[in-house]
Structure formats: structure tokens, C-alpha cells
Amino acid sequence: MHHGFNLVDEASAGSAARGADTHPSRWRMLALVACAELLGMSLWFAASAVSAQYRILWGLSASQVGWLTTVVQLGFVVGTAVLATLNAVDIVPSGRLFATGAVTGAIANAALVIAPGFRTALLCRMITGVALAAVYPPAMKMISTWFRARRGLAVGGIVGALTVGKATPYLVHAIPGAGIRPVVLTASAAALTAAILILVGYRDGPYPFPPRPFSWGLVASIASERRFRLATGGYLGHMWELYAAWTWLPVFISASITAQRGQSSAATSIASIVAFAALAIGGAGCIWGGLLADRRGREWLVNVAMTVSGACALLIGLTFGMTLWVVVPIALIWGFFVIADSAQFSVLVTESVPPHAVGTALTVQTSLGFLLTMVTIQTVPQLSQLISWRWAFAILALGPMFGIWSIRKLAVIMPG
Numbered sequence: 001m002h003h004g005f006n007l008v009d010e011a012s013a014g015s016a017a018r019g020a021d022t023h024p025s026r027w028r029m030l031a032l033v034a035c036a037e038l039l040g041m042s043l044w045f046a047a048s049a050v051s052a053q054y055r056i057l058w059g060l061s062a063s064q065v066g067w068l069t070t071v072v073q074l075g076f077v078v079g080t081a082v083l084a085t086l087n088a089v090d091i092v093p094s095g096r097l098f099a100t101g102a103v104t105g106a107i108a109n110a111a112l113v114i115a116p117g118f119r120t121a122l123l124c125r126m127i128t129g130v131a132l133a134a135v136y137p138p139a140m141k142m143i144s145t146w147f148r149a150r151r152g153l154a155v156g157g158i159v160g161a162l163t164v165g166k167a168t169p170y171l172v173h174a175i176p177g178a179g180i181r182p183v184v185l186t187a188s189a190a191a192l193t194a195a196i197l198i199l200v201g202y203r204d205g206p207y208p209f210p211p212r213p214f215s216w217g218l219v220a221s222i223a224s225e226r227r228f229r230l231a232t233g234g235y236l237g238h239m240w241e242l243y244a245a246w247t248w249l250p251v252f253i254s255a256s257i258t259a260q261r262g263q264s265s266a267a268t269s270i271a272s273i274v275a276f277a278a279l280a281i282g283g284a285g286c287i288w289g290g291l292l293a294d295r296r297g298r299e300w301l302v303n304v305a306m307t308v309s310g311a312c313a314l315l316i317g318l319t320f321g322m323t324l325w326v327v328v329p330i331a332l333i334w335g336f337f338v339i340a341d342s343a344q345f346s347v348l349v350t351e352s353v354p355p356h357a358v359g360t361a362l363t364v365q366t367s368l369g370f371l372l373t374m375v376t377i378q379t380v381p382q383l384s385q386l387i388s389w390r391w392a393f394a395i396l397a398l399g400p401m402f403g404i405w406s407i408r409k410l411a412v413i414m415p416g
Contacts, residue, residue: 023206026146030154032201033143034161040102040135040194041165043109043128044072046187047121048247049169049272050180052254057180058118062381069247070377071122075129076136077370083133084363094138095202099195101134106191112184135194136162137366140346146205152298155343156290160283163339165190167279170250174272176265218360227352230410232365234302235345237403239369241313241396244376245338250275251381252316252389253331259321274328278335285340298344299411303404305341309334310400317390348410 047054047068055065083089088097108127115121139158147154168190172183222228254271261267285305293301312334319327346362353361376396383392 021147021149023146026205029146029202029205030143030157032197033139034157036098036102036194036197036202037135037139037158038161038165038168038194039190039197040098040105040139041132041162042168042187042190043105043132044166045069045246046109046128046169046184047112047125049173049250049275050183051251053180054118054121058121060118062385063378064118066247066378066381067122068125069243070374071125072129072132073243073370073373073377075126075131076133077129077367078126079130079133080137080363080366080370082130083137084360088134089138089141094142094204095198097134098138098142098202099199101131101138102191102195102198105131105135106188106195109191110185110188113181135191142202142204145207148207150294152294152344152347153287153290155347156286156288156293159339159343160286163282163286164280166246167276167282170272170276170279174269174276176269218357219364222353222357222361222364225353227410227413228349228361230406230413231345231348231352232368233406234306234348234403234410235365235369236372237306237399237401237406238302238341238345239372240376240399240402241309242338242342243370243373244380244396245309245313245334245393246279247377248380248384248393249278249316249331249334252320252384252393253278253327255389256320256322256327257324260323270324274324274331277328278331281332281335282339285336285338286343288336289340290343293341293344293347298348299407299414302341302344302348302407305337306400306403306407308337310397310404312337313393313396313400317388317393320389348407351414352410 051065051068054060054068058064083097105128108124108131111124112121115124139162140155143154143158144151169183169187172178172186175182250271253274254268257267257271257274289301289305292304312330316327316330316334319330346365349361349365350358376399379395380392383395
């Protein structure tokens with residue numbers, strides 16, 4: 001992403017990154033921030049996990065159900081743009097900013113249970129997305145103040161935690177009888193807990209960042225840098241696939257199980273458990289990706305991850321209506337690899353621009369990526385109606401194909 005905001009110290013270099021991490025509190029702080037990130041990011045798919053109930057409650061179309069997630073993406077883009085323009089991530093202490101975002105998101109999310117209709121729900125989701133812009137990016141920066149040599153692993157751990165966090169509403173939904181209220185309010189309670197954890201336990205590490213004010217004047221010069229364009233091209237290919245997969249894979253799994261077994265409460269619970277597993281396994285994928293990127297190189301890692309995830313996007317639809325023994329393995333493999341490379345795209349961007357332009361470059365990268373997700377999140381359900389679930393996900397494979405092409409071009413011109 002995950003996505004785009006894991007600031008690497010001065011970004012330049014590998015020289016700082018090769019220094020040893022020695023602070024005795026670094027692993028404890030990684031555990032703390034990862035736990036808080038897991039709890040805070042449970043807000044993201046809180047409405048999506050119960051979208052079937054909302055669809056019945058308000059008579060929503062497939063496109064409207066998609067907007068329950070799409071508008072969170074939009075809110076996140078708005079939130080990151082505002083925070084960057086105000087330079088808030090540099091001015092406000094990261095822990096305080098994180099806690100403020102988590103509390104605001106918890107309140108906006110909890111308001112869903114009293115929302116009288118779809119439009120109000122969209123407003124709640126939009127505010128939640130804005131608030132999460134103060135939860136996700138600051139966490140990347142916070143953990144980077146504690147790690148240099150193992151920063152790929154540390155950031156991979158944070159992205160892994162948020163991946164599991166985004167999956168947790170599906171786990172809650174798997175509990176028999178857990179409808180809208182339990183799922184939504186559990187996510188809000190988790191976010192409030194995250195705020196408390198950070199306020200009580202977090203402090204910045206030994207590698208603080210100098211201020212990096214955002215400047216629109218830098219955008220043109222950054223865009224003229226070919227390495228930035230290629231690194232961002234890889235990221236956009238990744239994002240083309242990622243959030244549409246996360247949003248609609250649970251719906252696909254539920255529809256597939258229903259097609260095979262018929263509609264029942266047991267089938268609903270099984271679908272939610274499988275959906276949770278398929279998303280949450282991405283946490284392990286992020287750790288794996290961080291370890292392999294540090295050892296084998298970022299370009300190698302992202303090409304392997306995108307090759308496998310793109311293949312899964314093509315294959316998963318063909319399993320529709322088949323036994324779980326066929327559906328689940330491909331869903332788990334896809335969930336593992338679709339996010340495994342996420343943290344590394346940001347590092348590639350930070351290595352592609354001058355040190356003074358890192359903040360702006362990451363802001364531009366993330367904004368473009370999350371805007372792009374809105375296209376595929378809305379496209380997949382339309383395709384599922386037009387050409388069935390068997391082929392709806394195939395369009396997502398275009399992202400990894402383009403991403404691999406872009407990163408291979410980048411590998412040729414990046415310094416050794």
C-alpha cells in the first residue's frame with residue numbers, strides 16, 4: 001500500500017540503511033505499532049463485511065454496494081492530500097496524529113449503526129477514509145524511526161498488520177448471528193483501543209525524520225524523472241488489482257459457496273471464515289515480502305509477487321461453484337501474494353527521487369494509486385453481472401502485467 005507512505009530515511013540510500021539497528025526497544029515498539037495498526041485498520045472494510053445485509057436493508061444495487069468501499073478510498077485520498085498540503089505529518093507528533101485519526105474514524109464508523117439510509121452511510125464511510133489517512137501513513141513513519149537495516153522487514157510487518165486488521169470484520173461476521181451492529185461496533189472499539197495503545201506506549205525512535213514540507217512545485221520535476229514514473233507504474237499496476245481483489249473476493253467466495261451448497265447460515269459463516277483467511281494471510285505475505293526484498297532485491301520480489309497474483313486473478317473465477325478444496329487454495333495463494341510486494345513500491349519510489357522530494361513523491365504516488373482503485377472496485381461487480389463471476393476478476397490481471405513491465409524497465413536503469 002500498501003501502499004505508499006513508508007518513508008525511508010532521507011530515502012537516498014542504502015548507506016544509512018546498512019547501519020545496524022541496536023536500540024533494545026525496537027522490537028517491542030514494532031509489536032506495539034503493528035498491534036495498533038491491526039486494530040485501527042479494522043475500520044476499512046467494516047461496512048463491506050456486512051454489505052449483503054446492507055443490500056437487503058436498503059435495496060442496494062451491486063454498484064452501490066461497491067461504493068461502500070470506493071468512498072473510503074476517496075476519503076483516504078482527500079485525507080492524505082490535506083495532511084500533506086498542511087505538512088501535518090511533519091508538524092504534529094506522529095503518535096498524536098495516529099490517535100486522533102483512530103478516534104475520529106471510530107466515531108464515524110460507529111455512526112453507521114444509526115445511519116437512516118445509503119447516503120448517510122456514504123458520508124460516514126467518507127469521513128472514516130479521511131480519518132484513516134492519519135492512521136496508516138503516520139504508522140509507516142513511526143516505525144521507520146526505529147529501524148534502518150531491517151526497515152524492509154519492519155515496514156512489511158506494519159503492512160502485514162494492517163492487512164490482517166482489514167480482514168477482521170469478516171472474522172467477526174463469521175460468528176453466527178453477527179449482523180451489522182456487532183461487526184461495525186467491534187471495529188470501532190478496536191480503533192479506540194489502538195488510539196489508547198499509541199498514546200500510552202509509543203515514542204519516536206533513534207532515527208527521526210527532518211521536516212519534508214509538501215510542495216506542488218516539486219510535482220512537475222518529480223514527474224519528469226523516469227525512475228519515478230517507472231516505480232509508480234509498478235505501484236499503479238499493484239493497486240489496480242489489490243483493493244478490487246480485497247473488496248470482491250469475499251463476495252465471490254460467498255456466491256461460490258451458495259452456488260454449490262445453497263443459502264444457509266452455515267454457508268454464510270463458512271464464507272466469512274474463508275474470506276477472513278484469504279485476506280489475513282496477506283499479513284504473512286508482507287513479512288515474507290519484506291524478508292525477501294531485503295535479501296534478493298525489491299525488483300525481484302515485486303515481479304515474483306505480481307506474476308503469481310496476476311495468475312490467480314485469471315484462475316480464481318474458473319473455480320466458481322466448485323468444492324472448497326479447489327476454491328480455497330487459490331484464494332489463499334492470491335491473498336498471500338497480492339499484498340506481499342506492497343511495502344516495497346514505496347521504497348522504490350524513495351530511491352528514485354532526490355532526498356528533498358521524498359514526501360511529495362510518496363504523496364503523489366499514493367494519491368494516484370488510491371484513485372485508481374476506485375475504477376476497478378466499481379468495474380468488477382459490473383463485469384460479474386455481464387459475464388459472470390467466472391471471468392470478472394480476469395481484468396485485474398492487467399495490473400500485474402503492466403506492473404511487471406514497468407519494474408523490469410526500472411531494474412535496467414536503477415543504480416546497482
